[in-house]
Structures are given as structure tokens and as C-alpha cells.
Amino acid sequence: MPPLVQMQGIVKRFPGVQALSGVDFSLEAGEIHALLGENGAGKSTLMKVLGGLYPPDAGTILLDGEPVTIPTPARASELGIAFIHQELNLARHLTAAENVCLGRPPRRFPGLVDWRAMRETAQKALERVGAHVDPDALVGSLGVGNQQLVEIARALTMKARVLIMDEPTAALTEAEAAKLAEVARSLAAEGVGVVYITHRLEEIFRLCSRVTVLRDGSLVGTYSVAEVTPDFLITRMVGRELTERFPKEQVPIGEPILQVEGLTVPGKCQDVSFTLRRGEILGVAGLMGAGRSEVMRAVAGIDRPSAGRVLLGDKPIPTGSARAAIANGIVMVPEDRRGQGLLTGRPVRENLSVAVLRSLTNFGLIRGSAERNLVDQLIDELEVKTPHREQSINYLSGGNQQKVVLGRWLATEPQVLILDEPTRGIDVGAKAEIYRLMGRLVAQGKGIILVSSDLPEVLGLADRVLVMHQGRVAAELSREEATQEQVMRAATGR
Amino acid sequence: MRVELSWGERIRRLGPGLAVLVLGAALSFLSDNFFTVSNILNVLRQISVNAIIACGMTMVILTAGIDLSVGSALALGSAVTAGLAVGGTHPLLAILAGLGVGAAIGLVNGLLVTKGNVPAFVATLGTMAIARGLTLVYTGGRPISKLPTLIQKVGTGYLWRIPVPVILMFVIILLVYVFLRHTPYGRYLYAVGSNPEAARFAGIPVHRVLITAYLLTGILSALAGVILIGRLNSAQPTAGQAFEMDAIAAVVLGGTSLAGGQGGVGGTFIGALIIGILENGLNLLKVPSFWQQVAKGVVILGAVLLDRRRK
Numbered sequence: 001m002p003p004l005v006q007m008q009g010i011v012k013r014f015p016g017v018q019a020l021s022g023v024d025f026s027l028e029a030g031e032i033h034a035l036l037g038e039n040g041a042g043k044s045t046l047m048k049v050l051g052g053l054y055p056p057d058a059g060t061i062l063l064d065g066e067p068v069t070i071p072t073p074a075r076a077s078e079l080g081i082a083f084i085h086q087e088l089n090l091a092r093h094l095t096a097a098e099n100v101c102l103g104r105p106p107r108r109f110p111g112l113v114d115w116r117a118m119r120e121t122a123q124k125a126l127e128r129v130g131a132h133v134d135p136d137a138l139v140g141s142l143g144v145g146n147q148q149l150v151e152i153a154r155a156l157t158m159k160a161r162v163l164i165m166d167e168p169t170a171a172l173t174e175a176e177a178a179k180l181a182e183v184a185r186s187l188a189a190e191g192v193g194v195v196y197i198t199h200r201l202e203e204i205f206r207l208c209s210r211v212t213v214l215r216d217g218s219l220v221g222t223y224s225v226a227e228v229t230p231d232f233l234i235t236r237m238v239g240r241e242l243t244e245r246f247p248k249e250q251v252p253i254g255e256p257i258l259q260v261e262g263l264t265v266p267g268k269c270q271d272v273s274f275t276l277r278r279g280e281i282l283g284v285a286g287l288m289g290a291g292r293s294e295v296m297r298a299v300a301g302i303d304r305p306s307a308g309r310v311l312l313g314d315k316p317i318p319t320g321s322a323r324a325a326i327a328n329g330i331v332m333v334p335e336d337r338r339g340q341g342l343l344t345g346r347p348v349r350e351n352l353s354v355a356v357l358r359s360l361t362n363f364g365l366i367r368g369s370a371e372r373n374l375v376d377q378l379i380d381e382l383e384v385k386t387p388h389r390e391q392s393i394n395y396l397s398g399g400n401q402q403k404v405v406l407g408r409w410l411a412t413e414p415q416v417l418i419l420d421e422p423t424r425g426i427d428v429g430a431k432a433e434i435y436r437l438m439g440r441l442v443a444q445g446k447g448i449i450l451v452s453s454d455l456p457e458v459l460g461l462a463d464r465v466l467v468m469h470q471g472r473v474a475a476e477l478s479r480e481e482a483t484q485e486q487v488m489r490a491a492t493g494r
Numbered sequence: 495m496r497v498e499l500s501w502g503e504r505i506r507r508l509g510p511g512l513a514v515l516v517l518g519a520a521l522s523f524l525s526d527n528f529f530t531v532s533n534i535l536n537v538l539r540q541i542s543v544n545a546i547i548a549c550g551m552t553m554v555i556l557t558a559g560i561d562l563s564v565g566s567a568l569a570l571g572s573a574v575t576a577g578l579a580v581g582g583t584h585p586l587l588a589i590l591a592g593l594g595v596g597a598a599i600g601l602v603n604g605l606l607v608t609k610g611n612v613p614a615f616v617a618t619l620g621t622m623a624i625a626r627g628l629t630l631v632y633t634g635g636r637p638i639s640k641l642p643t644l645i646q647k648v649g650t651g652y653l654w655r656i657p658v659p660v661i662l663m664f665v666i667i668l669l670v671y672v673f674l675r676h677t678p679y680g681r682y683l684y685a686v687g688s689n690p691e692a693a694r695f696a697g698i699p700v701h702r703v704l705i706t707a708y709l710l711t712g713i714l715s716a717l718a719g720v721i722l723i724g725r726l727n728s729a730q731p732t733a734g735q736a737f738e739m740d741a742i743a744a745v746v747l748g749g750t751s752l753a754g755g756q757g758g759v760g761g762t763f764i765g766a767l768i769i770g771i772l773e774n775g776l777n778l779l780k781v782p783s784f785w786q787q788v789a790k791g792v793v794i795l796g797a798v799l800l801d802r803r804r805k
Contacts, residue, residue: 302695323697334695341695343688345755354685355696357678365676408696 002065004029004193005050005162010059012045014395019045022059023219025212027162027193032184034204034225035197037214037237038399038427043197044086046214047164050195051083052076081162082155086425088147092140096133097122100154125153129183145176152183163187164195167425169203181207201230213237238429251439253463254278256313257447258330258416260299263308268294269471272308276416276447281438283462283482284451286491291471292451293335296418299449300332301325312415326355329415333405333422335451341405342393349375349389351404356411378407383433399430406437417441418449423457435461455484467491510748510764513797517768521775528778535657541770542659545763546718547737548744549670550711552762555745556674557687557707558754559607559614563599564715564741565734566625571596571716573629575645576638576729585644593716599625600712604705622738629731639728649724659721666714670759683707687754743794744769768793 005027012020020042027033035043048054050061052070060067063079070076076083090099097119098105106117122135131149139147148168155163165184169177184194184207196208204211204225211228213220213236220236258276263269269291276282286292298305304320310330311317318324325331334340343351352375353360360370375389382403386396393401402422409417419438423431438448438461452458458465465482467475467490475490522529547564554561575592579585599621606617651658674680682703685693694700715734723729747765750757772793776786 300695301697322694323699326697332695334692339689340691343685343692343755345751346684346688350681350684354681354693354698357681361678365672366678366681368676 002062003027004064006062006065007046007050008060008062010046010049010061011057012042012049012054013057018217020049020056020217023214023217025219026222027195029161029191029193030188031210032188032194032196032208034208034211035195035214036201036204036211036233037220038397038429041214041237041427042217043214044166045217047083047166047195047197050076050162051081051164053083077158077160080158080160081164082158082160083164084148084151084155084166084168086166088144088151090139090147090151092138094139095136096126096139096142096150097135099139099150100125100135100157102154121157122153125157126150128156129153130179143176145179148176148180149183156187160192162193162195164197166197168196169198169200177203201233204233205230234428237427238432251279251443253280254445258299259309259311259314260295261309261311263295263298263305263310265294265298265303265305268303269298269468272468272471272473274466274473274476276449278445278447279442280463281442281448281450281461283458283465284449284468285453285455285458285465285487286468286474290468290491292468293420294471295468296332296420296449296451299325300330300418302332326412326414329413330418331355331409331412331414331416332418333409333420335420335424337398337401337405337425342401344394345392347390348379348384348386348393348396348404351393352378352389352407352411355408374411378411382407382410382437399426399433402426402430402434406434410441414446416447416449418451420451421453422450423452423454455487458482459484459487510761510768510797514764514767514771517771517775521771521778525775525778528775533774533778535660537767537770537774538660538663539657540774541766542657542663543718543722544737544740544744544769545663545766546666546721547711547715548741548748548762548766549666549759550707550714551738551741551745552748552750552757552759553670553674553683553707554614554711555687555742555750555752556683556754556757557704558690558752559704559707560618560742560752561603561708561711562615562618562738563603563622563625564711565737566622566629567596567599567712567715568719568722568734568737569629569729569731570599570625570632571712572719572723572733573633573638573729573731575716575720576641576723577632579642579645580638580640585642589645589648589720592720593713596712596714596716596719597709598712599715600709601705603712604708607708608701608704633729633731635731637728637730641723641727641729645720645724646727647724649721649726659725662717662721666717667759667763674759679703679706684755687756689755740769743790747794747797768797 003026007025009022009024010020011022023042023046025046037043045054049056050070052073052075055071061070068079070079091102100122101118106114106121108114119135126133126135129149129152131146131153133142133146133150139150168180184196188194198204208225210222211225211233212222213233215237254277256275257278261273263272272295284292297303299310301320301322301324309316310319312328312330317328317330343354349371353371357366360366360374379386379389384403385400393404396404422434442448450458450462459482463479465477465487466473467477467487469491477486527533551561551564571592574595575588578591579588603618603621606612607614648658653661674683682693682698685696685698686700686703690700719734722733744765745762746752747768748757748761750761769790772790773786776789
């Protein structure tokens with residue numbers, strides 16, 4: 001019997017980038033097949049070809065052994081290919097039932113929507129994916145996990161035979177992720193072929209039967225998960241040995257550089273005090289909504305605190321002014337890259353130079369050569385993969401976009417860097433580069449505050465860990481004291 | 495590092511310029527009077543008012559805003575200039591006062607959009623009506639005529655055989671171009687239009703940048719008003735009605751995105767030129783004026799549709 005899906009020699013080019021160069025991929029009915037690779041390796045692109053979003057420049061797609069062309073997403077769903085995107089495609093102001101039946105609501109004479117049938121269909125589909133969701137609930141009011149289940153329910157009502165999930169667990173809690181895994185398993189048991197794009201190696205070993213690794217738009221290989229190890233996959237993925245997951249550099253810790261005293265933002269955080277020293281990485285852990293980002297926004301002058309002081313050395317910094325903070329060497333790399341970091345549609349050059357334009361001027365005019373030199377130097381230093389500095393930031397991969405955002409702040413020559421979830425959604429290779437960069441920065445005597453939900457990352461890198469719970473500092477642990485259990489206990493308020 | 499643009503991108507950037515050439519070539523064939531020095535200067539003079547307003551509009555649209563009050567700012571600013579000048583104030587002071595009125599309207603727009611958090615469309619719709627009403631109040635609904643020579647010269651004079659409005663237009667375009675491309679503040683306009691939240695994180699004074707865009711637009715509208723009253727030797731209380739539409743059309747034809755963050759003032763000049771050449775050509779070809787409006791609309795839509803397809 002031919003495989004459910006067979007993609008052969010798929011080629012896809014974008015302006016200035018060869019995204020896929022002749023990739024083969026096959027999917028069997030009833031398997032969960034992981035697609036692994038660094039950002040920009042071409043995973044999403046390959047699946048977007050299958051989902052009818054990008055027409056391939058060359059190559060063939062066979063479904064049940066029959067050649068098909070998939071020029072549009074509509075054609076893909078006709079063929080039974082459903083795509084759950086990383087950014088969910090739901091109408092937030094409509095109900096769960098309306099979303100499940102979006103685009104093809106059940107009809108009754110004379111062409112009106114049959115609301116009762118819609119609710120029943122939705123109810124059934126939602127039950128099948130194990131979502132305890134009221135079909136009449138507005139999707140915008142649901143948690144991310146449930147929203148994801150609504151999307152999967154929608155795919156089911158379209159009688160999907162191929163289900164593509166692009167990093168479905170990136171925004172989910174452990175419990176939600178576990179539930180999603182269960183749903184994927186039961187769908188596979190019913191004969192659906194599931195493609196699972198992920199960065200989380202442990203998920204692959206828990207869930208998938210085969211794994212296909214891509215690197216730089218080419219196929220590295222397809223392996224049976226039972227026969228490989230995580231280290232093997234990492235080497236395949238990055239094309240080199242990664243000696244250590246968290247390359248922690250030992251640097252001497254100097255005098256205090258940043259002192260935060262009694263910082264309060266009404267409704268967000270209460271009376272937060274801490275100190276950061278030169279050469280130190282201070283980890284900030286806590287659950288979602290514990291007020292980690294909010295404290296840091298106030299420190300970086302984005303939001304105005306109602307009380308408290310921020311001192312650089314022993315000099316108080318005016319609060320509530322990002323400009324004053326930057327001028328004094330305190331910068332924050334925000335957590336939401338797309339929403340808060342990127343100047344979308346603008347070239348890499350402008351994205352890198354925007355925070356330091358004033359210092360590049362002569363009589364009020366920007367010196368073009370100075371700007372270009374600065375930008376080229378940053379691109380080299382951070383190894384940003386871009387065909388040229390005028391490339392629109394939109395065309396870079398997530399990891400490279402993140403490097404550009406980091407570069408923007410490095411250009412300001414900061415003393416204190418606040419990194420809010422700097423490695424979320426980026427691949428192992430780019431992560432390691434960012435860790436090494438952090439090592440270099442503290443070696444220069446800067447201080448780093450690392451806010452992260454990735455606990456192993458915090459424990460691996462931080463010299464000290466601040467744990468937050470309900471807007472307050474719940475614990476301050478030294479590197480030796482900080483264990484997963486200790487941090488979780490403080491984070492949950494026990 | 496070498497900077498390469500794809501052919502598609504190059505053609506896209508040239509698109510509006512090509513349109514001007516094609517339109518110009520076609521009209522040269524169809525009419526003997528089109529490709530003459532006097533007619534070309536004539537076209538440039540005719541577009542100067544719109545082009546100057548559109549320079550301001552470009553800045554506002556780059557921030558993802560819109561300014562519907564430009565026509566009213568033109569009317570109120572120029573009425574004040576005319577009123578003071580006729581009343582005996584020195585013409586230069588009268589012009590400055592008119593520009594000040596334009597600046598004030600722009601400032602109010604900027605404050606409404608930033609501190610008041612009112613969508614630009616609504617804020618400027620309101621100030622459009624207010625400024626128009628104030629113009630009628632100030633003039634009593636009657637034109638103010640018999641302006642001093644200096645003001646007339648701004649509309650009808652020549653310098654080195656080039657019409658003064660044309661010189662003013664090019665000076666403004668150059669200044670706005672340099673401002674947008676080569677000063678931090680100009681670049682902040684793009685940043686704010688592209689992603690206001692990211693701009694805030696980058697330490698850009700977002701509110702001040704927005705206010706600046708509206709303020710400059712108000713001043714430029716009033717300046718365009720001085721040219722207009724100079725040419726007509728009279729300030730009409732109904733002057734400038736629907737000018738915002740021509741200005742927006744020029745900006746959009748020039749490839750600036752209404753979503754903000756993309757475009758520039760060079761394109762806007764080309765856009766204003768396309769509209770001007772079209773009107774001039776249709777006149778030369780003696781197309782009835784009612785049909786001219788239809789043709790203008792068709793060209794605007796056609797150009798934008800072509801641009802969409804290329805993207």
C-alpha cells in the first residue's frame with residue numbers, strides 16, 4: 001500500500017532565500033511523524049506546501065499514491081489535509097461552535113444557518129478531542145489550550161486524514177500539552193496521519209514513531225524514534241556536536257550595578273526589591289501571571305511604577321521613561337518578539353539601528369556610513385543569517401529575528417540587559433548561540449536579568465534565582481540552593 | 495555587503511514613475527500642446543497645492559494615521575492670513591499667523607490621537623468640521639479679496655522664470671524627504687507606524703512623534719492655502735473642500751501603505767504628478783469635466799489594483 005502522503009523533491013524559493021532544496025517526506029496513515037529542525041530549516045515551509053499555502057517551485061506530492069496539486073488551502077481541506085498553525089486561526093469574537101463549523105455551517109431551508117445542527121456537530125467534535133468547552137462560549141474567552149482543541153475539532157469535522165500541527169505545545173501548560181498528546185495519539189489510532197512540528201525533543205520521544213530532520217532547507221534523514229537518542233537528533237539538526245546544553249561561563253561577580261527598591265505597579269507587582277551585580281546572571285522564575293514581566297517593564301521604564309526606586313550604581317534613575325532607562329544603560333528585550341520587538345516590514349538595518357539613531361547623527365542628520373558600519377558589524381557579530389542588510393525583517397527566521405532584536409539593544413551598549421523569554425520558540429542551535437552571547441556579555445562586566453519559563457534554562461544559567469508568586473518575590477535562591485523542586489515550591493506559594 | 499533587489503521589487507519601486515512616463519508619452523502623441531515648457535510648468539503649478547498637502551499627509555499616513563482636516567486647515571489658515579493682511583498687518587506676519595493657525599489645528603489633532611486616544615479618522619473628522627465652521631464664522635461666509643502684492647506673488651510670481659509655487663513645492667518635498675530619510679525623528683515615524691509597541695520599547699517618544707506628524711501637516715496645509723489665495727487673489731471660506739481626498743490619492747498612488755510604516759515622499763510627488771498630468775491631459779483633449787472625475791477615479795483604482803497584484 002502506498003504511503004498516505006509522499007512529497008518528492010520539493011523545492012521552494014523566496015526572494016533571496018532557498019527555503020527548500022529538493023526535500024522528500026512521507027507520512028503513513030496512523031503514525032505521528034515528528035518534523036525537526038532549527039528555525040529556518042524549512043519545516044513550516046514544507047508543511048505550508050502540503051497545506052496549499054505555498055505552491056512549490058518543483059517537486060511532486062502524492063496522496064495515496066496519486067499525484068495531486070494543492071494550489072490553495074481550500075483544496076487542501078477538500079483532500080483531507082488540516083493544518084493547525086502556530087498562531088491559531090480562530091475568530092475570537094465567535095463561539096466555539098461557530099468556529100468549529102467556520103466556513104461551512106450546516107444549512108436548512110431556505111439557506112439559513114441551522115444553529116441546532118451546528119451546536120450538535122460542534123459538541124460531538126469537541127467531545128472527541130476531549131475538550132470540556134461549551135459550544136456557546138466565545139473563543140476569545142477560552143485558554144490557549146482549549147483554543148487549540150477547538151481548532152483540532154474543526155479539523156475533525158472536515159474529515160481530516162492528515163493533521164499538521166505546527167509547534168502546538170509552544171504556548172501550553174504541561175497539563176494542556178499532555179492532553180493534546182493524548183488527542184494526537186487517539187487520532188493516530190483512528191488512522192489519521194499526524195505531522196508534528198516541534199522543538200521539544202522530549203515530546204518526540206514520548207509521542208512520535210518516526211522523525212524527519214531538516215537542516216538549511218535540505219533533508220538530513222528520516223529515522224525511527226526507537227533507534228535514535230536525543231543527542232543524535234541534536235547533532236543531526238545543528239550539523240555539529242553541542243557539547244553542553246547550557247554553556248555557563250564562570251566569571252567573577254563584581255559590585256552591585258542595579259538596585260531595585262520597593263517597586264510597586266498597582267495590580268501587577270508589590271514591593272519588589274532585588275540587586276544585580278556586575279558579571280551576574282539573575283534568573284527570574286515564576287508561573288504565568290506571577291508579575292515577572294511586569295516588574296521588569298517597570299524597571300526598564302516601559303510602565304510607570306506607583307512606588308519604588310531603580311538605582312544604577314547608587315544613582316536613582318527616573319522611572320516611567322524607557323528613554324531615560326536606555327540612556328542609563330538599562331534595556332529590556334521584550335518577550336513578544338512580533339508584538340513588541342520587530343519593526344515589521346522594515347529592513348534589518350532599521351531594526352538594528354533604531355534605538356541608537358541619535359548617536360549616529362551629525363548636525364541632526366543620520367550619517368549613512370556610520371549606520372551601515374554599525375549594522376554590518378552587528379550582523380557579523382551575532383551571525384544573523386540574512387542575504388543583505390536591506391532585507392525586510394519579515395523574511396528572517398524566528399531565531400534570526402530574535403538575534404536582530406538582541407542586536408538592537410547591544411548597540412546601545414547597555415550595562416544591564418533584561419531578557420524576557422529570550423529563547424521562546426527558537427531552536428537549539430540559536431538557543432546555544434544566545435547562551436554563549438550571554439556568557440560574553442557578563443564576562444564584559446554587564447549584568448543580565450533572565451526571565452524565563454524554561455526552568456532548566458534558568459537553573460542552568462543563573463547565578464541566583466528570584467522566584468515570584470502573585471506579584472511578590474517569594475524566594476531568592478543561590479545557584480546551589482536552586483533546584484527544580486525548590487523553585488516550583490516557591491512559585492506555587494508553598 | 496552588496497545590496498541586491500529582486501527584479502520584481504525594482505519594477506514595483508519604479509511602477510508609479512513608469513506610469514508618469516507612459517501617461518506623458520501618450521499625451522505627447524495625442525496633443526501637440528502637452529510636451530511644452532509652459533504646459534509642464536503649468537502642470538507643476540497646478541499640482542503644487544495638492545503636493546504640499548500630500549507631503550504632510552504622507553507623514554501622517556506613515557504613522558498609520560490619516561488627516562481629514564487638511565482642507566479645513568487650509569481654509570482657516572488662509573482666511574486668517576487674508577483677513578489680517580487686508581486689515582493692515584504686514585503680509586509676512588499675516589502668513590506666519592496663518593501657518594500658526596494650521597499648526598494649532600495639527601496640534602489639536604495630535605493631542606486627540608495621542609492623549610485622547612481617539613482614532614485618527616474620527617479625531618480629524620471632528621476638527622475638519624470645527625475648522626470649517628470657524629472659517630465661516632471668521633469670514634462671515636464672504637470671500638476676502640484684494641490681497642497685498644506679496645501674497646499674490648506667492649501664488650502667481652516667478653523666480654528665475656519658475657513659478658514660485660513650484661519652487662516652494664520642491665523645497666518642501668526636499669525638506670520632508672531629508673527629514674524622513676536622514677533624521678532620527680523621521681525614521682521614528684516609520685518605526686511608530688510599523689509597530690508602536692516596539693517603538694515604545696526602543697525608547698522612542700511615540701506620542702511626540704505622532705504629534706509632530708499632525709503638526710507639520712497642519713502647517714503645510716496652511717502654507718498650501720497661502721499659495722491658493724495668492725493665485726486667486728481671494729480667500730474663499732469654502733476653499734479646500736475635498737482636498738483631503740486628492741492628498742490621500744496622491745499618497746496612495748505613490749505607494750505609501752495606509753497601514754503605516756511603508757512608503758515615502760518621493761512616491762507621493764509622483765502620485766500628485768499622475769493626478770495632475772491626467773487632469774491636464776483630459777483638459778487638453780477637451781474631455782468634459784464630469785467625465786474627468788470618472789477617469790480620475792478609474793486611474794486611482796487601476797494603479798492600486800496593479801500594485802496589489804504585483805505584491
